Amino acid sequence: MKKAILYLNQFFGQIGGEDKADFAPVIKEGLVGPATELDKKLNNAQVTHTIICGDNFMGSNQDEAVETILGFLEDKEFDIFFAGPAFQAGRYGNACGVICKAVKEKFGVPVISSMHIENPGVEMFKKDVYIFKGGHSAAKMRKDIKTIAKFGDKLLNNENLLPAEDEGYFPRGIRHQVWLDSNTPASDRVVDMLIKKLNGETFETELPIPKADRVPIASPIKDLSKATIALVNTGGIVPVDNPDRIQSASATRWGRYDISSMERLKSGEFKTIHAGFDPAAADADPNVILPLDALRVYEKEGKIGKVHEYFYSTVGTGTTQAEAARMGKEMSEYLKEANVDGVILVST
Amino acid sequence: MRLELGNFHVKDIVFGEFTSFKDGVLTINKEEALSIVKEDEDITEADLLIVKPGDEVRLVPVKEAIEPRCRVSGGPVFPGVTGELLQVGNGRTHALKECSVLVVGKHWGGFQDGLIDMSGEGAKYTYYSQLKNIVLVADTNEEFEKREQQKKNRALRWAGMRLSEYIGSCVKDLEPEEIETFDLDPVTKRSTDINNLPSMVLVLQPQSQMEESGYNDLNYGWDCNHMVPTFMHPNEVLDGAMISGSFMPCSSKWSTYDFQNFPTIKRLYKEHGKTLNFLGVIMSNLNVALEQKERSAQFVAQLAKSLGADGAIVAEEGYGNPDADFIACIVALEDAGVKTVGLTNECTGRDGASQPLVSLDEKADAIVSCGNVSELIKLPPMKTVVGELQSLARDGLSGGWEGDEKLGSSVKExxxxxxxxxxxxxxxxxxxWSTKTMKDF
Known part of the structure; x- marks a missing residue:
């Protein structure tokens, strides 16, 4: 039999009400409060322990609370972790999210919670945790527990998981392709959607446009003549032997290459490995993508302080936004360490 | 324009003495067919195979698919490409249905080439596993691109077109089993009943990202990179005006067979006069430079507006950089007061967590989505491989790789x-065709 552990707040953990909200975390063997119902509904696992923590304690001493609870779990065997249901209780929702995320990161087990749509914990943690659409108050306890137990059983059984809307959890910002049961071809879907849109009827897009993840524009460099400027590109400029084996599309790797002794990038020494555009111009003169030649002139003229010793390169075509963000963060560590003041990011 | 597509339903394909069609059986004289292929001296080796749904066959690298056809009134199936330039979309064309000519590289693949499994789990990923296929497996002397990731595949693609015309010509003088008629009156000469329906245009964005000729889709033989959006009759698309290129990551590609059978055009014909007034096709493109993208979007919106379109469908052949054209075109149309629905695929990454299109805009509030280009697929070995399996890993196919830290090579021992x-x-x-969509998880 597989094993499950449940997290509760002081109220559902039967410690007390608001006056006990500072209660420090404890772990209890066996079933407390809603754990009994969860254990009953869960077919593929037994609930072995209940963790209880006051909502205010988690809110005010989050690091300590998380550390203590992760400590409790270190020597426990468990295959799945539940928290809540938290209904519309904001602090409890936050606590469930915090602890689920931490447990998932540390132990790699599936984590499940349940909250009302208006619980702020949903927005904060739906990307990290399976949060099921729960009731407004504890009156829905049995129903919400049944839902999370059913999904927990599916996960433990390695069953095929349906899309978020069918399973009943809040979408986690993950999109995958699925075949429609109806076998309705795209030609019918697109024409039907257009007819509805033209007739002013309601229609449902298959690609809801997510809110843009905007990065604030950096403040200007005060004195360019003293600034160190780095060149970064997603145009795939690499030494001809591509030593870091950066992929020509859907890149997950990047490289940095020493240009401190070069006036310009020479054709034959550098080339592009980017598969998304005609490489002829860039192979003939790599400076058209990575303008080292122009920057050296600025350096001599004193327009900029100096060119950073390395340039940084990856490939943008087909590269996912998540991989791009990760690579960007990794590059910026080196740039910060070298006190680079400004970066020219060349895309193609 | 009135196009009659005379259909011959192919129930079986065999090799035999005379290339002919009788009682649903397509017979091909292999030697004669191969001599047509070898008319081009750049073809160094060639073989023909017949592959059917359910066969335990994996085809890779697949370069092109074409429906065998002939132009009954004479002239090339693909004007400006396989013969002289002439107007298509009017008159009679005969087609061998439920089959295609597939062109497969004997050894070498590239970014733009793809894979087809004719049976098993992999069959569901491509439309061509459902067709009876005449497979041309060939190699060429095009040394200049043998080791290039991007290949024009000129000799092979043109050989496929010649072969499809040769096979298609066997039904030229036969009476088709059924005739599909595609007839649209000129835009200003339609009945009041039709004019009272909401009117719409279909905007197509065929692949045109390469500056060098030889890679992009062709419109009557003209590189789509070198055109500004223009108004076309949908019959022209169905009747050989457009041929596929050799550039885009393969799942996003529209083959020549796809253009010849364009399901969205056929569905719009069904609605024409009932729920919609189908004005026609605006043929746009997907050029790379920002100014060219903006120019195309501007042309499309103006054409749609001048034609009096109430609505539009915009479909893009590609993802990544072309998403900018796709969204810009939708936004331009919406800004011009044309209610628009988009048709595309997405790139959400192997984990599904990435932004679905490179460019997004809240005005694109109606989109039909056909899949995730970066979905990871594992498939068991297949009894027979036609082409060369290693090409998937070795030659930089857009969905293959030689070495990955976690996954190793795309091709296992x-x-x-x-x-x-x-x-x-x-x-x-x-x-x-796609019965796939995208869902949130």
């Missing part, structure tokens, strides 16, 4: 494979 949907031959079927 036992012949099983791991790949991205990107390399499934025309897998996302954005022309309208």
């Amino acid at each position: 036992d012949g099983s494979i791991i790949m991205e949907n990107n390399a499934m031959f025309c897998g996302d079927q954005v022309v309208g």
